[in-house]
Amino acid sequence: MAAQLPSAFTERMKELLGMEYEQFAETYKETPYAGIRVNTLKITVQVLLERSPFELQPIPWCPTGFYTEDGARPGKHPFYHAGLYYIQEPSAMAPVELLNVQPGDRVLDLCAAPGGKSTQIAAKLQGQGLLVSNDLHPERTKALAKNLELYGVRNGIVLNESPERIAAAFPGFFDRILIDAPCSGEGMFRKDEDMVKQWEPGTPRKYADMQRDILRSAAEALTPGGTIVYSTCTFAPEENEGSILEFLASHPQFTAVPAGGTGSFSPGLGELPEAARLWPHKVKGEGHFMAVLRHDGSTAAQGDAGNADTALPVSVHSKGGKPSPAAKTAGDRGDGGRGGKGGRASGKGGAPKGREPQGSGEEAALAAYAEFCREQLGWQPDGHPVMFGDHLYISPLPKEALNGLKTIRPGWYVGHVRSGRFIPGHPLATALQPAECCRSLSLSSGNGEAVSYLKGETLAIPEQRLSVKPGSTSKGYVLVCIDGFSAGWAKWQEGMLKNEYPAGWRWT
Secondary structure, three states, X not given: OOOOOOHHHHHHHHHHHHHHHHHHHHHHHOOOOOEEEEOXXXXXXXXXXXXXXXXXXXXXXXXXXXXXXXXXXXXXXXXXXXXXXXXXXXXXXXXXXXXXXXXXXXXXEXXXXXXXXXXXXXXXXXXXXXXXXXXXXXXXHHHHHHHHHHOOOOOEEEEOOOHHHHHHHOOOOXXXXXXXXXXXXXXXXXXXXXXXXXXXXXXXXXXXXXXHHHHHHHHHHEEEEEEEEEEEOOOOOOOOHHHHHHHHHHOOOEEEEOOOOOOOOEEOOOOOOOOEEEOOOOOOOOOEEEEEEEEOOOXXXXXXXXXXXXXXXXOOOOOOOOOOOOOXXXXXXXXXXOOOOEEOOOOOOOOOOOOOOOOOOHHHHHHHHHHHHHHHHOOOOOXXXXXXXXXXXXXXXXXXXXXXXXXXXOOEEEEEEEOOEEEEOXXXXXXXXXXXXXXXXXXXXXXXXXXXXXXXXXXXXXHHHOEEOOOOOOOEEEEEEEOOEEEEEEEEEOOEEEEOOOHHHOOO
C-alpha cells in the first residue's frame, strides 16, 4: 500500500501481536481479497456455481460466500444486474452468520448502509418475518435502499434514524439485532488508504463512546431472550473488547456466548475470549471483530416491552388485512422507487405539490393497484398498503408502527398511480419470480440481448418467445428475466418490447 501506516498504530499493533507483528505487517504488501455472496432469494448456491462465468472458491465462514479470482469483474456481468450476488469483502460476511437468523425472525440492522449485511439477513429470512435496515446518514440510505431493491427484498423497511429513537419506537421488539458499528476502520487500512489518512491516535476513543451508546439502545429494542451481534472492522481493543465488557458490566441480563466459527476465528483479547477476531495474517480477508451477546430472557429491564407483539398496533406476523388509511411515511421522486426522501409520519412534509391531498384518492389508487394485480400478476401480495402521495408500498408493518420515524422505505415499493392507472415500480419486478407474472421473457446473458435490455434499448421479440399464463393475452407488462432471473419490466406489443428499465439503473 502507498499510504504510510501511522506510527502510533504500528506501535500499538506490535504490543498486541508480539512475535506475530512482522507476519501481520507483511499483509500490507498483499492485494486485498475480494468475494461475492450468493443471493439465495433468487438463486441457489449450486445453480450459481454451475453458471458462474468466473472461478469461485468457498469462504470458510460463509456457506454462500466465495472468493473471486484476480481480474474477475463480477460487477460487469448481467448476473450482477439481476441481483444474483452481492460483491462483498470476505471478512464482512462473518457477522451475519453469527447472528443465526431464522425465517420469521424480526431483525434490526442498526448501522446498515450500504446494505451488504442487510441483503445477507434478508436471504436468511427467505421473505418471512421482518427486516428493518437503518442508517443515521441520509445520503448513505440511498445506496442501502437500492441494494435491498436490487436483491428482491419484499419484507424490508429502511429508516434514517438514531438508535435511541428506534428503541423508543420498538421497545423489546426485535429477536435479533446486528450492530456493525461505526469504527476507526483499522482493519480496512490495506483496502482503503483514505481510512489511514483519517486516522489519529484519539480516533478509537471517539468511536468507542459512540459504540457504547448504540449498544445501550440496541439492548432496549431487543426482545427478552434475543441476540445481538456486535462487529467492527478495527483492531483497537477499546472499540472491541472494551466496548463489550463495559456493556456487560452495566447489563447483567446479557452474556457473551462463544462465537465459535470454523477454525478461522481467533479468540477475543484479555477478559473476552468468547469474542472472535479475524486477523489478516491468519485468514484470507481484512481485520474484523465480533461478539455475540445473548439476553437471558428476563423481562424486568424491558418493563412493559416484554410482549413484543403488543408493542405495536398489529403483530408483524399478521398478513393481509383490509387496506388502512395511508401514512405520511416515505417520499419518492417517482423514478421507480429509488432514492426517495425520508418523510415524517407526524405530517410535517405533506403530499408532494401538484398531487391530491393525502388520502383523498387512496381508495381509487388501491383499486387501480388491485386491477393491475389481477391483469398482470394474477395474484396480490400480502401486507399493509402504505401510500405517500400517489406512491404505493406494501409494508410488513401497519402504518402506525412507523409514525414519527424518518422512513426512507416503509416496505416493498410496488409502484405509483398516474391518471387513474397503476404503473408498476422497478422494485416490484426485481422481487418477483417468473411464475408470479402473467407474462415473462427470459433474455440470454451470453448473446448480448440481456445487456441491450439493461442499456434501455427497445428489442424485437417474437410472440412465441413470451411465456404467457393461460387466460392472459400477450400484450401488456412483461417481467423481463436474465437467464430466467427477474431483472425489470417491459411492455410487449406486436413484436416489440418497449423497455421500462429505469434510467438510473442502466448498464454503463
